[in-house]
Each structure stands twice: as structure tokens, then as C-alpha cells.
Amino acid sequence: MTTLKRVDVHVEGIVQGVGFRPFVYCLANRLGLAGRVHNDVNGVHIEVEGALAGVEEFLTALERDAPALSEIERVTVVSGEPAGHSGFTIAASDPAGPGRALVSADTATCDGCLRELADPGDRRHRYPFVNCTDCGPRFTIVRGVPYDRPLTTMAGFGMCEDCAREYHDPADRRFHAQPTCCPACGPRLRLRDARGTELCGDPVACAATLLRAGRVVAVKGLGGYHLAVTASDERAVAALRGRKHREEKPFAVMVADLRQARRLCEIDDSAAALLTGRARPVVLLPRRSGAAVAPSVAPGNRSLGIMLPYTALHHLLLAELAEPMVLTSGNVSDEPIAYEDADALTRLGGIADAFLTHDRPIHTRADDSVVRPLAGGVTVLRRARGYAPEPLALRRTVRRPVLACGAELKSTFCLALGRRAFVSQHLGDLENHDTLRAFTDGIEHFCGLFGIRPEVVAYDPHPDYLSTRHALEIAGVDHVAVQHHHAHIASCLADNGDRGPVIGVAFDGLGHGPDGTLWGGEFLRADLTGYERLGHLAQVPMPGGVAAIRQPWRMAAAYLRDEHPGLAVAERNADHWADVLRLAAGGLNSPLTSSAGRLFDAVSALLGIRDRISYEGQAAIELEQRADPAETGVYPAEVTGAGPLVVQSGDLVRAAAADLAAGVDSGVIAGRFHNGLAAVVTRACAAIRQSTGLTAVALSGGVFQNALLLERTAERLRAAGFRVLTHVRVPPNDGGLSLGQAAVAAAQDGA
Template identity: 50%
Template sequence: MMERYRIRIKGIVQGVGFRPFVYQLAKRHGLAGWVSNTSQGVLIEAEGEKEELTAFVQALSREAPPQAVVKSVNWESHPPADFCDFTIRESIKKEGQFVLISPDIATCAECLIELFDPADRRYRYPFINCTNCGPRFTIIEEIPYDRASTTMKNFTMCPQCQAEYDNPMSRRFHAQPNACPRCGPTLILQAPDGYAFTTDPIKTVVHLLKKGHILAIKGLGGFHLACDATNDQAVTALRTRKHRYAKPLALMFPDLETIKKHCRVSSAEAEALSSSRRPIVLLKDRGTGVISGQVAPGQRYQGAMLPYTPLHHLLLEESKMILIMTSGNISEEPIATDNLEALKRLEGIADYFLLHDRDIYARYDDSVVRVIEGQEVLVRRSRGYAPYPLSLPFSSTETLACGAELKNTFCLTKENYAFLSQHIGDLENWETFQHFENTLKLYQRLFRIKPSLVAYDLHPDYLSTKYALNLEGVQKIGIQHHHAHVVSCMMENGLKDRVIGVACDGTGYGVDGTIWGCEFLLADWKDFERQGHLLYIPMPGGALAIQRPYRMALGYLYQLFPDRFEALRQEFFGKTDPEEARLVRLQIDKNLNSPLTSSCGRLFDVASALLGVRLVSEYEGQAACELEMVADEKTEESYPFEIKEDEDRLVIDPTLTISAIMDEVRKGKKKDLIAGAFHNTVAEFITETCLRLRRDSRIDRVVLSGGVFQNVHLVTKLKQRLEREGFQVFTHRLVPTNDGGISLGQAVIANAKLGIAR
């Protein structure tokens, strides 16, 4: 009996070789009909014997191409239409419908073989790609994903490339970036004065890098700044010119074997490094001394990645170097994407520019992950991950969640999808805010989203908040920062019912107008009750206390030990300006720009300053990060603390902890042991607070979220303690635990408050 099935497939099924896969599968099962891309996914009409149709439908998801993600396969039976053959039809565009878009994909093994094969017509062609690899999201201007809707539309394919593109049996069938040296993008090596080199650009770049020069190199989602990672002088020059004086720089290694020589690599870390996403992976440094100490000062980790574009492979194969590959920008600005933009903005940083003429439509930073307890955990979610959405267990209203200020992402929801943007950056300058606006417009266009609901952080000075409040014709809901942290973690772990949420970070605007940052919430998607927090301490100078941890330490000393303040200041911070200490006292006494904070991040800053690890921070979180790096991971010692009750709330008082640290410093105890004991103390007071909350609430699920939990040493110790006490502990994996994951929580809470998310 002959039947005809109309089959609709949703998921990442465009730009990943899905139509030729369907074509070949249909031929194998002797089916007639057609397949087409639509604005919603892939549509198939297949006609044949019922047994073959059944097998065909089952194989659509079971045998899908490696980069495809099949979310659903729905079919319905119709009378035969007497198709003669199976064909691939032109794309069908329908107003208001959308399709999931693939992230950019690292160069596949088959293309690499061709890249280094002297007999292949694409030998050493830096833009080789196929349906299984190459740019996707960064070149898409509109959907359906056809060449005319990408930045490749200006390149007319030569007859050979066109033949591949039109052949359903070819690996390059409808590979939209398909090109070769005859018809595709080209490299241009240029000096800042406009001089263009006529020699082989790859060989010339390698020569310049070995000479110690800094190169701006155009990649998939923007420019990298590259130099020899083993050359102290080159790395120092890059830091100085980029105004990035201390923050670690990412490294690109030629191969996995070279990484293993310099870093400790587990099997899970090797898998992350080698995946098609090719993120930066944070790895423990072996201390070989080959890599410049200026790459990651004060760290035990290196941010390592493998080549992920043909251009990278050519540079690393030619040079066998370990290269700095850091974002092409001045510190805190968005990465440069356009040739003219790069020549202007990176002038004075780069000695030479390796450009190409394929435009980048979407700005796209490298993603950063680390492996904790054998699982990949996202630190920065961008290239290779976004714009792939997270699934929602409810059908949402179309929502925009504007995110936080630092490490900003936004989140757009539609139906059962949450589209979390790639990493935008810190919304502290106009350039990054423009990146936020432009990327938001792109997502709204690609995914056909017109938000009627907007969620925003309660902090009145955040640019993301101001943007939300200036929107017209939408419903607006303010979301408390730490509630959003907790719900983002609940969402990705499939939790709906109430949990004990522990949100620890540096700064979050509280409903009482203070700066929260060590919060114990009984929370569900809709509401929360604040059940505990760290003792309030003034932040003298506000943001200045974040930049200068010793100032925060002075605030602690003056609040906790007012009668001994001057003696303690001279003992621990005698080299700091006494006039500044006088101003600190004045600011606290007069309540001048000294907001109260319960921040756990600030407590880490204080410990770091008291130990002399970091008095002044060059980048956000540096003091706490370096304290983790010096901490002894084996010590089981800890320091005393008190948990008091204040208006039905638990308040953690660290006075005894600070006193104990100062006593240990006086005795000359090693910094690593004190730092290790401090980490244990934080793990213990969090565990003890959770135990007290469980007695009354009978809740045994603990959710951990916030930037403090990027600290692997702390998270490991804390999970051990909580699980030993019988708690179920949930942490982040799919979205960052830092502020990069907050927008997801905002979107869910906003829908819950309207009764949509239940």
C-alpha cells in the first residue's frame, strides 16, 4: 500500500547538511517526494510503501547529521500524490515563523584533510568549509538560511563550487559559505599605514610573530590580538597597549599533545577542547616555564584552546607556536569585527593586520568553560553555544529579559524556547551598549520575537535597566538580582518547587536598597523569602572599595573593631595613605557614599587584602581569584564564626573569622594555609545556615548560584559538606553561574509572576 507522509522537523536542521541527508535517506528507502527549508524548520513530503515510510521517519532523528539537533518530528498521512522522484525544493518563507540557528562550528576532519592535501583544489585555502563545519550564526542576516541571506551573497561561486552546491550527494550541497581560491574570500596582510604585503600572508604572519610583533587577526566573530606566548617582551607590550595589565590571556596551541606538555588535561577536558565548539578550557598549568609568566600572573590555570578555523590551522601548522589569542579590543570594549573598525580601534595595539573580505554580521567572543567533577561548566557562553536555545517546560509569552550590568547577556523567550544571547560584556560604556542593542535587534529579527513582557534588574543605574524602563508598549517587571540567580539554576536543573537558594556574588541590588551578595532564599519561580545573609558592612567609597580591596578591609575593621581601628590599620595596611584611612572613617561616620553590603565577594576581598595577596584589583574579581590560587586545597582547618537571629532572619557574623585570620598572620602562618582555612570557613557557614533553614522549611534541595561559585575550590568543599549532611545540591552547567546567566532567571520569574510559568 502506497502512502504519503507530510513531515515537519524542528530543531537545528538548517546549515548542517540536513536536506542532503533527507535526500539520500529517501533514495535509500525508495521514496518519492521532496524536502524544503522553511521559516520554521524542514518540511518533507515523502511517498512510498508504509513500511519504508515508517523506517524513514525513525531514521530522521536516529541518523541525523552530527551537527543537527532534532527537537521534534511530526508527521501526518495523506493520499498519494504520484511523485515521480525525490527532489530538494527551494526554501519556503512564512511570515512570523522561525527556525533554530546553528552556532559556528570548528573545521571538520574531512575539510582539514583537504586543507593540507597538495592535490586538492582548496589546498591551504583559509576559508575551506562544508555543511559539517564553518561559519553559521556570524554570517546570517535573515532566515531561511540561504546564501542570499548571508554575508557570502557578494561572492559568486565558480562553476566547480556551484556544481558541489547543487549536488545533493556532495558534502557541500547548499553549504552557504562554500567557496574556493577562485571565487571566495581572500586574505590581506596590511600594515597600519595601509601598505599591503604581496607575499604569502600566512608565512609572513608567522615570520612577524616569531620576531615578536603583535598581529590583529580577523576570525569568525571578530578580531583576535595574537603574539608569541613564550616571549615576555611581546606579551608585556600587548598588555600595555591593550590596557589589560593583569587579567589572564587566552592561549591557542597547535594540537592537544602540545597542550598536555604544558597543562594537566583530563579526558573530559580533552573532549571539551576537541569538540566542534572549541571553547577556551581552563586547565591547571604544569609550570614548565616555557609560557611567559605574564600570560596569567597570579594564576595556576591557563585558558587553552585549539585552532577552530582553517586560518588558525594554517598559522599553527606553519609556526608550531603557542600563541596569545585574546579579544581584539581595548580592555572592556567589545571585540572589533569590521576591517575599517579594526584598523581604527586597534591602531597603536597591533603592528600588522591580517584581514579578509568576508563580513562578520554577528559579534561573537570565544566561549570559556572549565571541567568540575568530570562535567563541563560554562564560564562564558558565546561561540559554539549561542544562539542555541534552552528548552522551557512551559509555553512563554514573548519576553525580553535585559540581564545584569557585568558579563551581560539578554534572554528572549518564544514558545518553549529561551534564547540566551552570546556574551555581550560589561555595560559600562557606549560601545558595549550599542553591541547589546544591535545583537538584540538581530535576535528579535531572526527568531521573530516581539516582546510584550520585559524583565529587568532592580538596580536603577544599570544601563540594561534604563533600557528596559525606556521601552514603550510593553509590560515591565523588576526582578531582584539574587532571585534571578537562583531561578536560572533551578531552570537548567528542572526544579520548580521551593528550594534553599544560596546566591553569593559581589554586587546585587537588594529590595531594602542595600547591596546584597551572600543571600539565603527560600525561593520558587515566582517569589522568594530572604531567610539569611552575611552581616552588613559599609563599602567606603562605593565602587572604589571594589577596585581597592584594602579599602573594603578598612571598612570591615572600622565596623567590627572601631576602638582598635587605627592600630589595626597600621599593623596590616601601614603602607597605605593614612589620609585615605581618615576619609574612610569620615565616609562611614557621615554615611557618605558608603552603601551597606552583605556581599560574599567583598568578604573574599577582605581576606585577600589582610593576607597581602591583593590590595588593589586590576580587574573584577581579581582579589578573590588570586586568593583561591594560593589556597591550600588539603587543609581541613577552619575559623570560628557566629550565626545570629535578627528579625526572623539569620545573620552570619564573620567577626571571629576576621580576628582569627589576623592572629594567624601575626603568628607568621603560611598564606596558603590561612587562605585554605578561610575557604573552609565559608563552606562551613553556608552549610550551617542551610541546616538551620532545613529545620523549619524541611527543604533539602540547595541551589548554588552567583559569581563566587566560579571558585572551584569553594564549590568542591561546599558540595562535600552539604551532601554529607544529606542535601541535594544543584549547580550550573548550561549557563554561567556568574551574571551571564541572570537573564534566564529574569525571564522565567517574569512569566511566573504573570501565572504563565507554573
């Protein structure tokens, strides 16, 4: 006699919109089991019954063979008495209760859909919105949960008979693919001029013709509009820069495939995996000599940001164009990316000559993600499309729901509850009304999607940040201030699932210090509940305050004073050099800072690389690009004091100045500077280890976006016997700060 068994199974994780229910349906039928499966606000609920062996195999295969896009976090199984189900069915979703189901990130077009796109005999041949359960828009079209078509921006597109048949067939890969559509029933592509008038002809072919003619075309993507020009056309790229007011910051380049990418950049296996993965981020890669891109694409940069197409529209456009194209965020510099059609026409009408657009609404804007391969890993520099809003697993349980509001530059927020942290997509610099609105609207959307209403709100103590002001305006919650550099180290700890304590090396532009100075070159003893400042880079004045950030030559003056007369940086800025020296000496409008970012600025200006910047971090980025990676020389720097210890970073600047005066090549000097900083960081950590016994070091802050510095520092630390933590899932810059704030607030709340 066959032993019967029934179980109720609840699956949590990314299990909606990824083909999980049809997978369950097919698995149950293959094993001869009865029951039903449906979505609810927390995930997928399954009732299954049948022969004992079949049910046990079902439970094993449920996790072992789950769909590729799914990510199972937890499976709860409760045994019960068989209910006499006849067959196995997929039931309607249950929308009751607060939403806690996870939403998948937007996913690049899969191979199956690309085959249909290229097949003249397929009804979706050359259809720009082809998708299935394995690919397509997710996060950017979701209005609420459970993830069903009525709660997406596809709600206004009724399915034709053919699409409905696929949608309702559990054996079809489009079963319950919420964005599914075809030319008969789905969104329509249009090409419009800058006034909004629709242009005749095939929109893709006509857009490619405009690009070849040197025009700027705005292209509506998954999470907003991009601005496109042909990557090899210097006049077109320069025109885009002028119209967008983006003087020198590098543009990203989209290529058709890996073969085209390899013509432009050096690509190893790890880089190829990043380029072709489902997230399809912009990948920063070493540029090949003679790469066929216009000089204005990435001026002063030995790397290129490369990405492969992630929508069918991109594939079609690149095939028509037959060469790479610049594809950069559709905005004027410092504004958030445009994503609503009318707003895009207004804001981008003075930049774009035409708009390749469509009528599928975008609910949530999401810019492209940016990553950089490193030896044995990757650094995420901007986490957005393709990654957000998928949660980050936490090692420590968050008791009460936490909202962390981040900082000001590279703004993100984070919601945390239980063992999950939801870090928002990159929102931009929180310095204007549009970005603030995106920030506040995003918080409300995440709260609704994931059923989290904050009881604890964490914020940066800098009094002028808009994120701080918003946090303090939230009533009925507990407010927790988290020092900026403690949040950086806590972010690295949470990113690695480590509780600490560690020696935290937090190097960035600057942050508000509790002693009234501007921190940015810090050595901390830190865990998730607190920190102690054990050391820092030597403090120097910032002559003119904010002006010293925009004009790095001022930092060169602050470091060098009159010790090296006759240097070219002083001659180039002779009209104001003496005034700046007096400012620095007198302290008027010259706040003290320990910032590592300002140290890089000083050396960049000293070497004649960058006296003035047009975007944040430019001087430091170009200094890294100038450095000779083969250089092994090391500039010496003293470590003095004990409580706290002080790294005499001015020694590095003076050594660079002496070499410059002796005629040493600037690339050699830049290499020796990087090596010298890595060496003195290691010596400072060794001194702290001796006094504290700590043997792990966490490296965080925007300065550690510098791959050369990060790799050299990590190598030296490991050689000295340290365990080294670096960022893996969130950026080391302020884009990862909200995760650190949330981790600290949760730890203090549970302490």
C-alpha cells in the first residue's frame, strides 16, 4: 500500500516573476503529485500531496532545480493530512497582508528571446519588447506586490489571443510572464523629433541613420532615457558634451557583442562574465591602444566603460548602426535620469535631436550599474539596474524595521528588517529638488513593496545634508546618528557578513568629524555598535573651503607652502598662490581636514594633471590613470604619535615635489605615490595591531575605488599577516553608506 503525504510549503526569496510557479507545476506533474501553487505577498505558497517518495523528491528538487533567475532564501515545510486534491493547479495570487515578497531586478534579454528576435518566421521578429519569464523588465515596471500584471505598468496592454494562450500555458516559457506581449498587443516604438512630432519610417532604422549623420538620439531604456551618439564620431561626442554640460567625465560605450568589445578593451574571463551576465552593468576595462573611439569619449582615461545590450531595442539599434555607440544617462549634469516621457521631452529637448521612445511606462527610474573587475573579484562602483532591489543578506537579525538615509553624494537609502537589507538603486547627488523627490518617492515605494514601515531612522550627522534633514523630519521613530566614516567601515563589515571589530581604514573626500574638523583619512577600531579613532592622515587646511575641492591646486599650496619654490603648479596659479598661502596660514575659511581625497588632489595638481575639476573625484581619478603600474619605487612617510597616531602624508607630497624638480617622469612619480601610501597604511595598521591585537582590516571609502591603491594596499596588508575585507556587493563610496548606517542602527538597537 502506497504511503500518502501532504505538505504545505512556503518559499521566500526572489520567486515571483522568474518562472517559479510553472517550474513547481511541471515538477509536481512529473512526479504525479496533486495540489496547487500561488503567489502571496511574501513569496510562493505550495500545497502538494501524493506518494511519500514523490513528495520527498519534490522537496529536494524544489531547491536543487529552481529557475536560474530565482534566489531562494528560505523554505518552510509543514506536514498535514491529504486533502484529496485532483491534479495540480496554479491558483490566483493572494494579495492579502503586508507585502514582503521580493522583486527581481531587470534582466538582460535571454538567448531564447534573441533567437525569436532574429527569426523572420517568428511573430516577434524584430519586436523591441520581446521578453519571457527568463528576462526583461521587472523592478522598473512594478507598482506593487504580488508581482502580477495588474500591478505593473503593463496593466494597460491587453493580451492578444496568442499571447494569452502562452501566458496561461504552464508548459510555455511565457507562462505568467507579466510583461509578455507581441506586435499585435504590446507597446509600440516611435521616433519623434525634438518637438515631439512623430517621424515616418522604421523607428530603429531611421534612428541609426540619424546617429550615422552625427545626431544625438535619446533612447528610452528599462529605467529611463539615455543619450546616444556614434562612439567614433568626435564631432558628435563633443556636441553631446556641450549640450549635456558634461565637460570631461567619461561616457559609457555600448557594443553589440564580446567580439566588438575586445576590439576596444582588454577583456579576461572575469570581465567577459560581467559583460555577458544578466545584470549587464557598465564594466570599466583597460582600453586597447588605437581603440576606435573618439577622444572625447573618455578624455584623460586609460579605461573605457563598456556594456553589452540588455534590451531587444538595443540589439536592433546596434545591428542597424553596425558600430559602437556612446550611451549615457539622459539628463543634464547633476540631475536624475529622465524617465517620464513628457518630462524627458522637456528636459532633453535641448540636447537630443530625436527621441526613440515607446508607450510602456517606467514606474521606477534606474540608471546603469557600474563595476570594475579586480584580481579575483569585482568592485561595484554604482549599484542600480540589474542589481537593485534584490536584497543583501545580513548576518545579524534586525529586530525593528530600519530606514537609513545615506549621505548626499551618490545617494542611496536602505531598508532593513530580519536578515535582509534593501539598498536602493543609485539616485544621484542629493543636491536639488528633483533628486530629493526621487529619494523620498523611492523610500515610499520600497516601504510599500517590501512591507517595511521604519521604527528606527539612521542618518549622517552632517547638518547640511538633505538626507539628514529628511531623516529628522520623520516623526514617531527613533533617530540614530551614524558618523560618516564609521558608516563606511560598517558598510564593509555588513557587505562581508563580518561583525568586527576590525581596523577600519576609511579614506574618502571628506565627512563631518565630531571634533569639528573634516575627516577623510581615518584609522578606526570599529564594529557595528561603535568606533574609536586610533589614527588619521595629518591634518592640513583647505584654503577657501569648498573652493579647494573645485581647484585642487589650492591643496598643493596647502601641503607645500613655500618649501619647494619654482614649481610649475605655483607658476600656473601665480595670480592667487600667495593669497591662498596666506589663507592657509591664517586659518580664515580654511577648515582643517585629514582627507585622503584632498591628498590625491594635491599630488594631481603638483604633477600638472588637474588644477581644476569639472566632476567629483576627477583629479584623483586622473592621477591613478597617470600612474605607471610597473613602478615599484616607494615614497617614505612617517607615522608619529600614539593616541591617535598620525600619518605624515605631507612627506609623500614633498617626495613627489622633489622628484618632479629632478625631472622624474610624472607616471613614475604617481606610481611611487600610490606605493608609498599603500606602504604607510600598512605600517599604521601594524602599529594599531600591536596596541589592540586586531588582525583584520576593512578598507572603505571613495578613495578605495582606486584599483591601483586598493590592490597595492591589500597585497601589502596580506603580506603583513592581516585578513583584509573589501567591498563586494555595495560600493566603497557613499553609495554603500546607507547599508553601513542601517547595520549600525540595527546593532545598537539590539545591543
